[in-house]
Structure formats: structure tokens, C-alpha cells
Amino acid sequence: MAITGIEIFKLLPKTNCKKCGFPTCLAFAMKVAQGQADIEQCPEASEEVKAKLKEAATPPIRGFVFGSKNTKIKIGEETVLFRHEKKFFNPTVLALEIKDTESNIDGFINEVLESSIERVGQILKVDAIFLKNESENSEIFNQVLDKIINKAFDLPLILGISKPEVAAKALEKLKESRPILSGATPENINEMSEIAKKYNVPLIISDKGIEKVLKLVEIAHSVGVQDLVIDTQPNSAKELLMDNTLIRRASLKKGIRLLGYPIITFANRDDNFYETVIASLAILKYSSIVVLSSIPKWKNLVLFTLKQNIYSDPQVPMQVKQDIYKVGEPDENSPIIVTTNFALTYFLVKGEIENSKVPAWLAIMDCDGLSVLTAWAAGKFSASKIAQFIKESGIEEKLNHKELIIPGYVAMLKGAVEDKLPGWKVIVGTKEASGIPAFLRNYVRSKK
């Protein structure tokens, strides 16, 4: 939990000796709280005070990295319950479960390798494989492991193993990467903790409900395993929401360190639609890893998009790259519409142009991700900037006409844009995107 300047001040000697370089202890305390000064600068601060501040500086939810040599994934270190308070930082890891008894291991690996989709400039994909030791046999498990290593060396792994001796053998093989070990239960917690510690891998602790998991976390802790993942084995959406909310709340608001760990959710369900919904709940409500039973492309697209949306920064508007985009198959006679690069504006306008079935050029101008009116008010969507953008875009050479459609909200720019863009005629479009289909159809009709 963050510690305030006043709380730090109370722990200082309050002599105002100035040895720290600040005029008063209070001023120094405030700087320490903001992270702009180090407590070590105070020669009088006791070890106890330093320990307390160090504790306060440790994230309430532990973060760590796992994965292979070249593909490292960080999970944990979340700081808020609601994304508008700051943001969610380390996106949920999606993992496909593969049983070592499956006959078509190669097929599954290929599916994961070929899962990537580009969306708004980001490459999204299934991040990891959860390899389950269904056979409970060490040899079979290691054979499959070899297959995966050969085919997809860089793919991060989570190993679902209930027998400690199988786990030890598998980890011996994976010394160059850092997989997560899953399968610590009340029956094997001591041995599994020892193995996780020996190979320095994160350990997933599984038991029914928060209270029981807490006991196992205590044991793993006492052995010295630092990087843990919690699995409370919820049976329903209700339990999943409750357990995840309480774990996040307890660690962030109550400072309960023993619950300050990332959470894993096994979303596997018999029905693919329902599995997608459960996985969505887990992404929205605090799971750091979600295990899936299958990854058809439609499911991936839904979950990738959800994850991308929810882990975006609420303080930074989503932006689209400045460019002239084609909507449909526009030609030299097609209309050209200019607007700002606020992602919402882009999506709405593009969607409505598509609805109109009129192919068009969509000129998206970099306005730092502001909407039309805000960008205009901030001077970023001005007549001279629009004119400069259109000139430099090279669109003039692609067109047979010189008519630029501007958003209805900036109708007042019409004259000024025409002054700055000699030869061009400016057409005032609609205020709301929803009016675009009718507007465009009329516009095209009037040209014929």
C-alpha cells in the first residue's frame, strides 16, 4: 500500500537538520512519498523506518516474469480494482490446454503458433501452452515436451503436473526457460514447493476457496517460494467473480500479502460459447492467466479484442495512425472525408461509411487522439493544418475531383480551408456519424 508523506514525516526525527538537502523534515517526507528522494538521504532514519518504507514500495500484488528465453511474459503488479482509477498493466495471458495423451500434438502447437491477429496496430495471439500430464506418466510427458521444444522453442509453458517426480524430471529438461509449474495441492504442497524452489519457477497453488488456498500459500512461503499463482477452483461464474474480487481487494485495500499474487482461471467448459463468456469474465475481473480448451479463430478474436480494450490506458485516448484509408474500393471519383484520429471517431465514421455502401477515401489526421470538437478547440484541427495534411498526403494525384468533406461540427472552417487549399471546394458533412449513410448516398446521387 502506498504510504503518504505525512505518514513518513511521523517516522522521521523531525529535527529539521537539513542534512538530507531539504529545508525541513516535512518537505523531505513529501519528496520521499513522491519517489523524488530516497530515505537513505536521512542520516537519522532508523532501520525500522527504512524497512517500513521498503515494504510500502513493494507492489501489493507480486509481479514476475515467466516464459522462454526469447518470449518473456510479465504477470501481476496490478494496482487498481477499476481500470479508470489508473489502468490495468500486465494483460491476461491466454493459454491453450493440451493433454499429453492427445494424438495430434503437432496440430495443437500449430494452432497456437498460427493464432496471431493484428488489431489496431497490435499483434495479438494465444500466449502460452498449458501442458497437462493427463497420462501421469513421466516418459510420455517428456516426449510431448520434446515435441513442443523442437517445434516451438519460444512458446511459454505452464506445466500441469500432479506428481512431484514427474515435475522434477520435466523441469530438468527446461532449464533454459522459466515455465510455470501447476499442480500444488494439499496432498503434495511440500514436495511441489521444494521443486519450485530448486528450479526457481513460479508455482500455481490450487485448492477450493480463498481460505484453503491461503493455508497452502503459507506453506509455500515458509519453504521460500516467492513467485506464486493462485487458483481457488471456482465452480461457477458467481464463485469466480467473488473469489477474484476478494483476492484483489484484500491485497490492494487490506494489504494482505499472502493473497498478493496473480490469479489463474481454468475457463474450460463443455460449451464453446459458454467457455468464451467465462474467459471474458476472468479477463475483466482480475485473472492473470486464462486456460482454454480450444482456440477457434472466432473465439480468439473475441478474447483478444476484449483483452486489448480492457488493458488500454484510460488516460490516453486510443489513436489511429494518420493516413488516407480506403473504405470499400474507392477510385478517382470517390468522395474524400477528413476527420481526426481519435479511435472512436475513426471506428464510427468508418463503420457508417461502410453502412452507406459508398466507397470513399477516409483521411485520418493526427490530432493527438482528440475528437473533432476537442481537436478544433485545441487548435489541432484547424484550417491550415487540414490543408497542409491534404496537400502532403498526395491524395490530389489520385483524384479526379477536388471536393473535401469536413465534419459538420467544424462547418465554420469551410471558408478558411478553401482559402488555404486553392482549387478545392469544401463540403460540410453531418454532425453525427449516424447521418453519414444518408448524406453520402445523396452526395453521390447529386454528382450523377
Place this chain on the structure above:
Amino acid sequence: MKFSIPKETYTGKIPEIVFGKEKKAYFGGESALPFHFFEGEFPHKPLIAFEIQDDIPEDYPEELAKVYSSVWDSPVKWAKFCETLGAEAIALRLMSTHPDSKDSKPEEAADKVKKILSEIDLPLIILGSNHSEKDAEVLPVVSDASRGYNCIIGKAQEGNYKTITASAMAGGHSLIAMSELDVNLAKQLNILITQMDFPREKIIIDPMCSALGYGFEYTYSVMERIRIAGQIQGDNMLCVPMVADVGFYVWKTKESQASESDIPEWGSLHERAVMWEAVTACSFLLSGAELLIMRHPEAINTVKRFIGDLFS
């Protein structure tokens, strides 16, 4: 270590909405953040209303046409079909009144509403065409025509709330108040509406919806903030139920329309489109909506299963 549940303290309870004449539907009434059964009461499950339109839709994509094209030439047939699919409420959108559509007259819309009310006993939500000026003409007439049927009328916006609020009040209906993705605008509109003596307990906030991938995160967070302001920070004007008009936004997206041959990496269209609606809807339930307006029956069934699982 013994674990004691870290509970939140709440100051506000969401009013309960009851609508419909013979058959009634309920939502709202909860005293904690969505589905936090461990610290509050939830007298009603969230409600899903099946959307129908007053005329053959111009922009329903293939996946919806497959389901509804045999009934969509008549709103009564359409509503009855939804009833066979398990609808507990109907949301009638008067799209034909939009100036860019047929620009049909308020009286025509009122006739259609009367017909539906006389033949269907499901609770009815009556929505304009989202054209602010035209809705101000249409909704008062429709409100009057459905007097005594205890409907939900929407949507009142900043530019037209006065006439719509007055008519909803005279007609004895509940009211959807829509503002554009902003906590303060939502609050402001509710203040204006209650200043006309419309009861706060009969207002439903529409914070403006969006679809997964298309501004979803804004809506999601605005809803969470409205809930927190209303229930935890004690802001009375924001302590009312919320609606997510999901279908209207989802079925415009490319993800619900593009064929597999156009974009092979997006996979099967049917599942993709249905789940685009279901996941958008489930997410907004988690961020605070109690009323959903949806289109595809399979998406609705998936969301119903989710609600059942949350209430298990």
C-alpha cells in the same frame, strides 16, 4: 491465517423498476456492486429485452436476417416470435420514423404501438429512432397512445428531454435518459429530468452503449464510475438502473458481418457475430447494466446462462 471478507460499505440502493400491464418484468433493486452477493441484496436478475423494429430493418446483417426475416414484415408477428424464443420483454424501435428512413408520422407509430399492446401481453420498451428532433415529435404521441400500459419510453436526450419527459410522466411510464459517455452529463440530465418532477425512481440511465472493439472500454468504465458514484459515494442522481442497448451497436460492426472468405483470420462468422453480442452484453452486466436490449437469440441464451450461473 484466518481470512475475513473485506467488505465495501454502500450508501445507495438502486431503485427497482417494474413495467408491463398484465405480465410484468422487473430489474434493479440491488444494494451492492454488480453480482457482489457477498455484501448486498439482489432481488431481481438483470433483464434482457428482445429488440424488434416497426418496419423491415434496412441494416440487419445476414446472421440476423436468417433468424427474423420470416417475421419482420409485421411487428406483431415479430414480437410473438420473440415470445416463443422465451422473451420476457420486448423493445420496439421505431426506426421507420427516422427522417433518413421512411420519415413516418408519429400517428403511424402510435397505431403500431397500440396494435402490439393489444395483441401482446409482454412488457414493452418503446424506443424512438435516435434522431433527437424527430423523437421529440414521435415519443409524446406514442407515450400517450400507450397510457396505462406502464411501459419504458426512450430515449430522452439533452436536446429533447422536456417534451419526452413530460409525456412519459403523463403516460405513467418509466424513462430512459441517454447522455454521451460521460458521468457528469448523465448526472446533469437526471437533474434536469427530476426538476420537471419526474420521479428519480423511474429513470434508467443509458450512458450510451458501444460494441466490443469500438469504444467498449469507455462505456465499460463510465458504467463502473456511475455505479460507484451512485452506490458508494452516495450520489443520488446516479443511483438508478442502467440500460445497455447492445444489439444496436454490435450488429453494425464489421466483426458481425464480414464473411470468412473476406477475412479468414477472423474465423467462422456465425460464432463470431453471436459472441460479439454475447460478450459485449455480459461485460456490461459486470460493469453495471441491469437491462439489456439484444437481438440474436443464441447470444441472448448465452447471456441468460451467464446470469443463471451468477445467481446460482
